[in-house]
Amino acid sequence: MRLKMTQADNLKRAASTIDLHVHTTASDGTLTPEQAVAAAAESGVQVLGITDHDALHGIPAALAAGQRLGVTVVPGVEINTDYGETEAHILGYFVDHTSPGLNAALEDIRRRRLERARNIIARLSALGLGVDEQRVAEIAGDGSVGRPHVARALVEAGYVKTAGEAFARYLGRGRPAYVPRYRLTPQAAAQAIRAAGGLTVLAHPAKVGDDLLVQALIDQGLDGLEAFHCDHSAAQARHYVQLARQRGLLVTGGTDSHGPHSDRPVAIGAVRVPRWVWTYLTELSRSRAGSVEIKRLLDVQRGTPERKQPNR
Numbered sequence: 001m002r003l004k005m006t007q008a009d010n011l012k013r014a015a016s017t018i019d020l021h022v023h024t025t026a027s028d029g030t031l032t033p034e035q036a037v038a039a040a041a042e043s044g045v046q047v048l049g050i051t052d053h054d055a056l057h058g059i060p061a062a063l064a065a066g067q068r069l070g071v072t073v074v075p076g077v078e079i080n081t082d083y084g085e086t087e088a089h090i091l092g093y094f095v096d097h098t099s100p101g102l103n104a105a106l107e108d109i110r111r112r113r114l115e116r117a118r119n120i121i122a123r124l125s126a127l128g129l130g131v132d133e134q135r136v137a138e139i140a141g142d143g144s145v146g147r148p149h150v151a152r153a154l155v156e157a158g159y160v161k162t163a164g165e166a167f168a169r170y171l172g173r174g175r176p177a178y179v180p181r182y183r184l185t186p187q188a189a190a191q192a193i194r195a196a197g198g199l200t201v202l203a204h205p206a207k208v209g210d211d212l213l214v215q216a217l218i219d220q221g222l223d224g225l226e227a228f229h230c231d232h233s234a235a236q237a238r239h240y241v242q243l244a245r246q247r248g249l250l251v252t253g254g255t256d257s258h259g260p261h262s263d264r265p266v267a268i269g270a271v272r273v274p275r276w277v278w279t280y281l282t283e284l285s286r287s288r289a290g291s292v293e294i295k296r297l298l299d300v301q302r303g304t305p306e307r308k309q310p311n312r
């Protein structure tokens, strides 16, 4: 039942045994949670973070598959937030996926996304471009509906040749069918994650684009930085490990894999994440303590030789 492409990919061992950032069909990934765990197991990944956008419903199946296949599944989530003129993606780890508070918050975000998609479809209709809401929902599948799904529906209906053209002509900012999205602050996302017992981590900080903004986010209260990511160079990874150390934060890492046949396929485990990342993350999650505890862990980390070579 696995896709051909992953079978081929998985013939070789992954670069890393740890991947803390993976999307499934519970949001916009192409592998089901079970398939993602199976792909991880086949390529030798032992620790897998399932971090779907605004969604926790893939977690139970992933946990069950992890038990069956000997993969440690970390229940997580990724919440896109607006931060000034840019976006900050907040990862939550070790969240209680049954938490009524977090589930209600995510439900609210998904509902607002759906409302936005409906408004976009109404605008397109007013422009004479008929797009079927049902079809957009089908394209989105289990995932949270968004502009990429509307773009694909426009391509299917023959109004545009590519999703890129759909954005350039209709869906992008300043275009006739553009509808601003519901703005969620990083603090609100972090609060919802903390209330569900989770640790908060800034995803791919290089994408925030400005270290002053990253520093300001840290000032607002975060548990960690995602230093290792498929979009980070080795130099950027080192830089964010350094910054995390300076600020007394945890380091995490992962591929941000959305599965084969996604817009940009990255195999699970393809980003090297050092073993010590997992050691300290588990310790901290067990202690469930705040910054004082993180500082103690960092003191321990300083004595660890492999900390000096964060890329290994």
Ligand SMILES: [Zn+2]
Binding pocket: 078, 089, 203, 204
């Ligand atoms: Zn992200």
Ligand SMILES: [Zn+2]
Binding pocket: 021, 023, 051, 078, 256
């Ligand atoms: Zn992601």
